[in-house]
Amino acid sequence: MMGARLTRVFKSFNLESRAHREIGKAKPTPAPRYPVAAATQDYPDQFQEEIKKKDEHLHALLKEVYVDSRDPPMIVKNSGGSLPSKTEEHRLAKTGQLAHLDVKTIPKGKISVIEALTLLSNHHHSPNEWTAETIATEYSLELKDVTALLTYFIPFSVKIFPPQDKKAIQPR
Template structure:
């Protein structure tokens, strides 16, 4: 109900208000600085041909302008060019090594490993470093040698160590 009243007030006498706004005087040019005004008056007073020169049209320049032909085309974006040149090669996939552990993963792109596989290979390398070398891991999981070296250098699996408290005597193993 309130919207009808507001719309009626907003549209009241709309055509007359629009006509009044259109018939108003157009805005004039911005006023010049007083110092500039006096200088312009002096120049126009001493050289009246300046006003004629400003208002006169030059036929030679107009004819040259008519001869100008501008043909523009939007430049092709570099992203579109790169996308057109670079077509994706089909990726090679491999089956996960221990696929019975994680059933939701169907295949893994070559050069990548799952979290379960990463933990498995880190643990295998930790337990048997002479058999699970970086070269064997890279070959087994289809990884780059440098990636495997970085993985073995910077990532370790958790190891739980329980230390006996200082006030209790530790039971020695026989």
């Protein structure tokens, strides 16, 4: 409480003379106004006339401009009244044990999660039979995507590290 009173005393110390000194200072001159902005405030009717006036020089320049545009062909609606959808090639999904949960058709170049796990499992069990080329033709994929998938995606790899100390429980 005492600090607030002390601060208030210093804030109001010599307040009147400081205010007179601030008022007595020379004020900065304002920046010059743009002529059109000044004209709009002083003579609004003249400004409106200037807007409506036709500039012959600009009109002559505009006559020299030639614009040629062509509209894209009209999209015809089919008999159902809706626009035709984007046509993609689809293939039937390779169904596994969870066929009722999986999607039925898949765009070419893509695979479902079930198919990815299946082809990785097949490649892991028999790599000579399920090569990257075989998988690419079977699932309609690109060869570079299949090789990247087989190289970098290893879902069933489990590594057990041996314990560092001897007091750890040994597996049986």
